[in-house]
Amino acid sequence: MSNVRGPRTKEKMREIAIVENGSILIEEDRIVAVGAFEQLEVDFPELVKKAKIIDASGKVVMPGLVDCHTHLVHGGTREEEFNMRLNGSTYMEIMNAGGGIHATTKLTRDTSFDDLYEKTRQHLDTFLKHGVTTVEAKSGYGLDWETEKKQLEVAKKLQATHDVDVISTFMGAHAVPRDYKGREDEFVELVILDMLPKVAEQELAEFNDVFCEKGVFTPEQSKRILEAGKALGLTPKIHADEIEPYKGAELAAEVGAISAEHLLVASDEGIQKMAEAGTIAVLLPGTAFFLRAPFARGRLMIDEGVPVAISTDFNPGSSPTMSLPFIMNLACMHMGMTLEEVLTATTINAAYALNRGEQIGSLEVDKKADVIILDVANYKQLQYFYGMNHTNTVIKNGQVVVQNGILLKEQ
Numbered sequence: 421m422s423n424v425r426g427p428r429t430k431e432k433m434r435e436i437a438i439v440e441n442g443s444i445l446i447e448e449d450r451i452v453a454v455g456a457f458e459q460l461e462v463d464f465p466e467l468v469k470k471a472k473i474i475d476a477s478g479k480v481v482m483p484g485l486v487d488c489h490t491h492l493v494h495g496g497t498r499e500e501e502f503n504m505r506l507n508g509s510t511y512m513e514i515m516n517a518g519g520g521i522h523a524t525t526k527l528t529r530d531t532s533f534d535d536l537y538e539k540t541r542q543h544l545d546t547f548l549k550h551g552v553t554t555v556e557a558k559s560g561y562g563l564d565w566e567t568e569k570k571q572l573e574v575a576k577k578l579q580a581t582h583d584v585d586v587i588s589t590f591m592g593a594h595a596v597p598r599d600y601k602g603r604e605d606e607f608v609e610l611v612i613l614d615m616l617p618k619v620a621e622q623e624l625a626e627f628n629d630v631f632c633e634k635g636v637f638t639p640e641q642s643k644r645i646l647e648a649g650k651a652l653g654l655t656p657k658i659h660a661d662e663i664e665p666y667k668g669a670e671l672a673a674e675v676g677a678i679s680a681e682h683l684l685v686a687s688d689e690g691i692q693k694m695a696e697a698g699t700i701a702v703l704l705p706g707t708a709f710f711l712r713a714p715f716a717r718g719r720l721m722i723d724e725g726v727p728v729a730i731s732t733d734f735n736p737g738s739s740p741t742m743s744l745p746f747i748m749n750l751a752c753m754h755m756g757m758t759l760e761e762v763l764t765a766t767t768i769n770a771a772y773a774l775n776r777g778e779q780i781g782s783l784e785v786d787k788k789a790d791v792i793i794l795d796v797a798n799y800k801q802l803q804y805f806y807g808m809n810h811t812n813t814v815i816k817n818g819q820v821v822v823q824n825g826i827l828l829k830e831q
């Protein structure tokens with residue numbers, strides 16, 4: 421893979437460059453070399469001699485997984501709504517009745533920083549045990565500055581204390597707060613004039629995201645919010661075309677967003693524009709699965725040349741899972757993606773969706789030593805033995821942090 425730069429597209433998404441019986445030489449937190457053990461002994465005799473050997477015979481070794489779209493920091497759970505949906509209510513009905521995002525907003529506002537930190541820390545432990553070494557975390561369950569800031573500061577503290585890398589996205593425009601109903605533009609102004617400058621000034625996030633959806637934020641409002649963030653150095657992301665087609669994919673290409681997310685009902689034209697602009701499609705099949713919605717057209721997007729990443733969308737309403745391997749399975753079964761494509765979509769392409777494609781997402785020299793060892797004989801078994809966690813060992817920044825499926829230390 422070493423000659424390719426940028427997110428992988430089309431047939432490049434299938435080229436996963438397998439090294440049979442290979443070895444990886446790690447020094448401190450970096451990958452020094454990849455290849456046959458005998459060759460590493462010749463090229464790096466001193467390093468190999470003093471190295472601690474981890475035997476991964478009969479297993480699969482691959483880059484740590486990158487979960488590039490989560491709503492990691494939030495108060496409470498919403499299993500009652502799940503039960504309501506099973507009994508016939510729709511997601512939008514629940515949201516309009518004060519459930520959905522609004523319910524989590526209240527719970528997140530009411531949860532203290534320390535409790536939120538502890539809850540999120542436990543979630544990160546679970547991600548790590550599933551082989552995920554980098555997680556994106558969006559705010560957006562505060563919808564007021566105090567709580568948005570609390571969410572972002574929890575993520576920032578965890579980035580400093582937890583082995584999993586946590587990369588923050590500000591998403592103040594995740595919903596219109598109930599007290600702004602009918603005054604949506606006033607809330608947009610609050611996000612643009614008050615919240616975004618504070619996020620940038622206090623260095624609380626790298627990305628700026630907005631929920632562009634009928635009944636939430638219009639494409640015009642979304643554009644203003646994303647452009648305002650861009651002017652402050654925040655890279656645009658966008659929740660687009662999730663429930664109704666709304667030209668969100670087109671907008672993502674137009675504003676130069678690094679990625680557009682969901683895209684369940686993205687138009688042909690929008691997909692074309694994303695391919696031309698190189699916008700990464702972050703597809704979230706867990707959400708379609710859990711809401712019993714149509715799946716995004718992943719196969720078509722790849723064939724049209726859109727770089728595709730997939731992610732859990734971990735959140736308490738529409739995708740309460742921390743298992744990226746299960747999401748990979750859904751992408752195979754319901755979006756027509758191949759076994760190779762889902763690996764690319766959760767490693768190098770996901771890394772590029774977080775602007776980290778040069779540091780993580782593949783096992784290449786000089787990259788960060790984020791490596792996982794899986795209890796399967798070959799990569800095809802990963803999805804074949806579905807619904808299971810195959811993670812045996814996680815090496816994060818060159819250190820073993822999960823061994824035999826167990827976390828080695830309290831994070």
Ligand SMILES: [Zn+2]
Pocket residue numbers: 489490491659733
């Ligand atoms: Zn989301």
